[in-house]
Amino acid sequence: MTIHPLPDPVVASGWTDAPPRMGFFTDTSVCIGCKACEVACKEWNAIPARGTEGSSDLAQDFTAMSMDNSMGLGADTWRHVAFIEQRKPLGIQEPGQFHGDDPSGSDVLALAAQGSGTPPSEAGMTPTTPGPAGEFRWLMASDVCKHCTHAACLDVCPTGSLFRTEFGTVVVQEDICNGCGYCVPACPYGVIDQRPEDGRAWKCTLCYDRISVGAEPACAKACPTDSIQFGPLDELRARADARLASMHENGVTDARLYGRDPDDGVGGDGAFFLLLDEPEVYGLPPDPVDTTRDLASMWRHAATAAVTVLAGIAVTFAGGSGRRSRR
Amino acid sequence: MSTSDVTRDGLRGAHPEREATTGVATGRRGRRRGEQPRVEAGAGSSYYGLPVLNQVTWETTDIGGYLYLGGLAGASSVLAAGAELTDRPVLARATRASALGAVGLSLVALIHDLGRPERFLHMLRVAKPSSPMNVGSWLLTVYGPVAGVAAAADIAGVLPRTRRAATLAAAALGPAVASYTAVLISDTAVPAWHDGYREMPYLFVGSGATAAAGLGMIAAPPYEAGPARRTALVGAVLEVGAGRLMQRRLGMVAEPYEHGRSGALVRAGEIGTTVSALAAQVVDRVPGGRGRAAAVACGAALMVSSALTRFGIFLAGKASAADPRYTVEPQRRRLTERRVERGDGSGAEGAGG
Numbered sequence: 001m002t003i004h005p006l007p008d009p010v011v012a013s014g015w016t017d018a019p020p021r022m023g024f025f026t027d028t029s030v031c032i033g034c035k036a037c038e039v040a041c042k043e044w045n046a047i048p049a050r051g052t053e054g055s056s057d058l059a060q061d062f063t064a065m066s067m068d069n070s071m072g073l074g075a076d077t078w079r080h081v082a083f084i085e086q087r088k089p090l091g092i093q094e095p096g097q098f099h100g101d102d103p104s105g106s107d108v109l110a111l112a113a114q115g116s117g118t119p120p121s122e123a124g125m126t127p128t129t130p131g132p133a134g135e136f137r138w139l140m141a142s143d144v145c146k147h148c149t150h151a152a153c154l155d156v157c158p159t160g161s162l163f164r165t166e167f168g169t170v171v172v173q174e175d176i177c178n179g180c181g182y183c184v185p186a187c188p189y190g191v192i193d194q195r196p197e198d199g200r201a202w203k204c205t206l207c208y209d210r211i212s213v214g215a216e217p218a219c220a221k222a223c224p225t226d227s228i229q230f231g232p233l234d235e236l237r238a239r240a241d242a243r244l245a246s247m248h249e250n251g252v253t254d255a256r257l258y259g260r261d262p263d264d265g266v267g268g269d270g271a272f273f274l275l276l277d278e279p280e281v282y283g284l285p286p287d288p289v290d291t292t293r294d295l296a297s298m299w300r301h302a303a304t305a306a307v308t309v310l311a312g313i314a315v316t317f318a319g320g321s322g323r324r325s326r327r
Numbered sequence: 328m329s330t331s332d333v334t335r336d337g338l339r340g341a342h343p344e345r346e347a348t349t350g351v352a353t354g355r356r357g358r359r360r361g362e363q364p365r366v367e368a369g370a371g372s373s374y375y376g377l378p379v380l381n382q383v384t385w386e387t388t389d390i391g392g393y394l395y396l397g398g399l400a401g402a403s404s405v406l407a408a409g410a411e412l413t414d415r416p417v418l419a420r421a422t423r424a425s426a427l428g429a430v431g432l433s434l435v436a437l438i439h440d441l442g443r444p445e446r447f448l449h450m451l452r453v454a455k456p457s458s459p460m461n462v463g464s465w466l467l468t469v470y471g472p473v474a475g476v477a478a479a480a481d482i483a484g485v486l487p488r489t490r491r492a493a494t495l496a497a498a499a500l501g502p503a504v505a506s507y508t509a510v511l512i513s514d515t516a517v518p519a520w521h522d523g524y525r526e527m528p529y530l531f532v533g534s535g536a537t538a539a540a541g542l543g544m545i546a547a548p549p550y551e552a553g554p555a556r557r558t559a560l561v562g563a564v565l566e567v568g569a570g571r572l573m574q575r576r577l578g579m580v581a582e583p584y585e586h587g588r589s590g591a592l593v594r595a596g597e598i599g600t601t602v603s604a605l606a607a608q609v610v611d612r613v614p615g616g617r618g619r620a621a622a623v624a625c626g627a628a629l630m631v632s633s634a635l636t637r638f639g640i641f642l643a644g645k646a647s648a649a650d651p652r653y654t655v656e657p658q659r660r661r662l663t664e665r666r667v668e669r670g671d672g673s674g675a676e677g678a679g680g
Contacts, residue, residue, distance in 0.1 A: 065375050072377060082374060156514060158461035159449040178449045179442015181384035182460050185515035185648060190381040199442025280655045283374030287658035291516045292457055298510045298524045305509070305528035306502030309536055309565065310405055316557035317409040 009149050009267075013164035021168030022211055024220065024228060024271035025236035026142055027243060028282075029255065031227040033067060033140035037079040040222035044207065048195075050076050072283060073143055075195040078204040079219050082282050084139040141282050142219070142228055145170070145191045145204035146259055147270030152291035153183035153192050153203075161201075168233070168270055169206040177201055188266065188288035206271070233270060240274060252276070258284065265289035373651040380516055380648045389440035391641035393433045394508045395634050398535025399542065400429035401505030402562070404474060406539050408498030409554055410547075411491055418555065419494070420481050421546030422539060426497060427478040430471050430504070459511040466507060470500040505535035512644060518580045518654055519647035520640075526573035530640075533565025534633045537600055540607070541629030544622045549611050552622065556607040559629055563604030566636060567597055580653050583643035592639030599632030 010018045041047065050070070066083040073080045151170045154162040161176035162183060172192075179199035183192045192203040207217035211230075215221070220230035229236060240257055247255040254276045259269030265288050279286045373379075403426040410419035438447045450464035474497045480490035509531040513524035520527070536558050543555030570593070574581040584593050606625050613621040647653040 068375075072374075072381075074381060084374070152516065155457040156460065158453075158455065158458045158464060159446075160453040160455065161449070176446075176449055176452075177443070178446035180450075180460060181440070181442065182458070182515075184381050185383045185517045185520075185644075187381065188516040190379050193381045194384045194442055201442075278372065280379075280651070280659070281372045281374065283377055283379060283651075285379050285654055285658055287662045288516075289658075291521065292514055294521075294524060295457065295459075295510075295514055298459075298513050298528075301525055302503075302506040302510045302528040305532045305565075306506040308529065309402065309505065309532035309561075310498075310502045312561040312565070313402065313405045313409060313536060313554070313558050316554040316561060317413050 008168075009151075009164055010166065010168045015164075015166050018166040018168075020232040020234065021270065022206065022231065023147060023168070023233040023236055023269075024144060024206070024217070024230055025240050025274070026144065026271065027227050027229065027240070027274045028139065028141035029227075029247065029252070029274055029276055030225045031081070031140040031142055032225055033081055033083055033138070034224060035081050036222040036224060037142050037219035037228055038070060038077070038081055040218040041079045041204075042076075044210070044218035045078065045205070047076050047078065047202075050074075073145070073189075073191045073203070074193040075198075075202040078144065078202075080143045082139070082141045082143060084141075084277070084281055085136060086139065086277070086281075087136045137276075139276055139281070141273065141275065142223075143282070143284070144219070144271050145206070146189055146266070146272070147204075147206060148290065149262065149267030149270070150290035150293070151266075152186040152188060155290075155292040155295075156182045156186040158182060165208055167206070167208075167211060169208065169211075170270075171205045171208050172201055172203060174200055174202075186291045188285055188291060190283075204271075236272075240272065243274060247274075265293070373655060376651065378649050379651050379654040382648055383515075383517060383645050385641075386440050387638065387641055387645075389436045391638045393436045393440075394512070394531070394641065395534075395538065395637040396429040396433035396436065397508045398505045398531055398633070398637070399538040399630075400426045400433065400470075400474065400535075401501035401503070402532070402535040402539035402558075403429065403542065404470075404477075404494070404497040404501030404504075405536075406543055406555060406558060407477065408494050410551070411494045413554075415547065415551040415554075418543050418547035418551045422543055423474070423478040423481050423494060423497075425539065425542045425546075426474045426501070430467065430474055434467060434471065459507060459514050463507050463511060466500065466503055470497065470504050473497045473500065502532060505532045512641075515644075516654075517644045517648045518657065519577070519583050520644040522577050522580050522657070523573045526569040526576070529565050529569035530573065530636075533562045533567075533569060534596075534600075534636050536562030537566060537604060537629045538562075538633035541603070541626040541633070544607060544610075544626030544629070549618060549622060553611075555626075556610065559604040559607040562633075563600045566600055566633070570597060570636070578657075580647060580657060583646035583653075584639070587646060589639050589642035589646050592635050592642060594639075596632050596634075596636030596639055599628055599635060603628035603632060 008021075010021060066085065068081065068083045070077045070080050147169045149168075151162070151164075154164060154170050158180055159176050159178055161173045161178070162170060163173060165171050177200040179194060179201065181194050181201065183201050184194055192201050194201050207215075207219075210217055216230045220228045229239065231239075237260060240260055244255055244257055256275055257272060258275050258279050259266075259272030262268035267290065273284075275282060275284075403422040407419050407422035407426060410416075410422060438444050441447060450461060451468065453461065454465065455461040473493050477490055477493035477497050480486045480493065506528040509527035510524070512520045513527050515521055540555045540559035540562055543558070544552050547555060570584075574584050577584075583589050603625050607622075607629065610622045610625050611618060
């Protein structure tokens with residue numbers, strides 16, 4: 001018995017004549033950490049501030065660890081920008097530097113005159129062209145719900161509140177959710193969470209309302225560097241492969257795709273990423289597995305255990321009647 | 328307020344640390360100069376030590392209690408059927424009542440833990456085998472009334488045939504009620520729960536059996552309680568044996584079962600179960616009038632130990648979700664092994680942690 005008999009989650013969920021599966025490709029190498037995605041997401045989806053009225057939780061927004069003030073994905077954070085500071089070369093970034101006649105050619109005015117279409121090979125200082133003597137780098141990455149091909153949150157939802165849309169995305173129906181909280185520990189990425197004052201589970205809908213009318217999701221629309229790209233998943237995968245190849249050609253061997261592979265533990269992500277370090281550095285699990293993949297085996301063990309205890313207790317009654325045997 | 332001036336020659340009066348570069352001049356402890364990177368590069372690292380998973384939102388008393396009560400109810404029903412069939416009316420009545428009481432309380436705990444308790448019946452708007460909670464809801468929907476009929480007919484002293492049929496039906500469903508909760512918690516990404524899915528059902532039915540056995544020893548007179556005393560031993564072997572196997576197989580993921588508050592509870596449950604299950608085997612040899620008191624104490628110890636085990640396991644899961652190491656390290660090891668198998672030579676990179 002297999003829980004996921006069909007590779008295409010949209011077809012497996014019973015949709016016919018569905019549009020192509022849509023998703024995100026988040027290219028973190030061009031993320032500038034502006035958090036426009038976080039803000040646009042909050043605005044469009046009317047997500048409450050994390051510290052809600054009447055509580056002092058807003059003070060927790062100052063994490064004192066980095067530029068990150070939202071910590072991670074949750075019920076009220078559907079896009080989260082991670083900030084990672086590393087002692088690792090990536091371009092030139094020296095303090096106290098006079099840039100007037102910089103020998104490395106980082107003339108910002110000349111760069112600006114070239115316009116925004118600078119090919120990576122000609123750019124003076126971009127993440128794709130590591131400078132000769134950088135000492136540290138900032139990694140920034142906008143995280144989001146992965147809209148897994150095999151989505152554990154959806155599988156374990158006891159009410160059917162979580163469902164697969166015709167776009168292959170995973171969405172919570174808030175009029176159905178009874179706040180059982182099962183989806184929260186089921187998610188191998190730590191995405192979905194319960195809103196305490198509301199009781200229900202919330203997460204990214206990939207702007208189901210927007211994409212249903214042909215608009216792109218709010219975060220992708222707001223992203224000023226196109227780090228967040230929205231489109232048909234096939235197209236995004238091809239684009240990501242080309243981007244990765246070009247980065248490797250340019251010597252950025254750190255670059256890797258995360259969630260791109262349809263053969264990974266969750267059957268590939270609907271929202272996948274280009275990262276510049278191991279996933280765990282960004283707070284992502286390195287090899288996530290669909291929580292419900294072993295469910296058939298779990299039920300088998302439970303059935304065997306049930307029979308074992310039934311037999312075990314039955315044996316204790318061997319020897320007949322209590323009254324007669326004891327007195 | 329500024330403490331420096333910008334001049335052509337650089338900054339004047341600036342704090343020397345201002346020029347510090349991340350990670351430079353790392354000396355011995357206490358003598359580190361320069362700002363240290365807060366997030367290490369590469370494999371085996373984490374994002375500021377923050378958990379990868381979102382923490383389990385279930386209340387410990389509600390769902391920890393639910394796991395315990397489900398086991399108590401399920402195993403009580405099996406004991407009740409045995410008692411019914413072997414003419415042990417006191418043991419039968421006590422275990423039937425305990426099955427009904429425990430399943431009722433567990434339902435209260437489950438509903439109380441919902442974010443929207445008034446929507447409890449939404450659980451039954453679909454039948455969904457991929458959701459253990461949905462399967463459990465249907466199971467309780469059938470089992471609860473059956474256990475209720477068995478207990479009610481007994482207490483009212485009516486419909487003996489219905490009572491017997493309901494008692495046997497509850498005994499058929501009981502083991503499933505006791506074991507499905509293991510699937511409920513294992514079918515999550517919580518490392519200490521998910522990775523233990525093979526042993527967890529045996530541990531749970533064992534723990535349920537010791538709790539029900541304890542109740543039987545408290546309620547039934549010694550001449551009826553023989554099967555309860557032996558059930559304590561059966562349950563203890565299952566509970567402690569499966570627990571030991573699980574901890575050995577899980578490796579570093581088993582740490583929350585061994586250390587900290589959760590580890591203390593698991594250990595206390597294990598010792599309590601072992602000692603009281605062994606004591607149960609000799610309790611009927613206690614001389615004089617103290618035999619009954621000893622049986623009651625032993626039964627209570629069994630019930631408490633079973634609860635300690637359940638709460639320990641529940642809290643161990645929460646502890647394993649809170650620490651990114653338990654999520655990242657096993658996955659990293661898996662990746663490394665896969666790379667070594669494929670022979671692409673980059674396996675050594677993942678050895679971190």
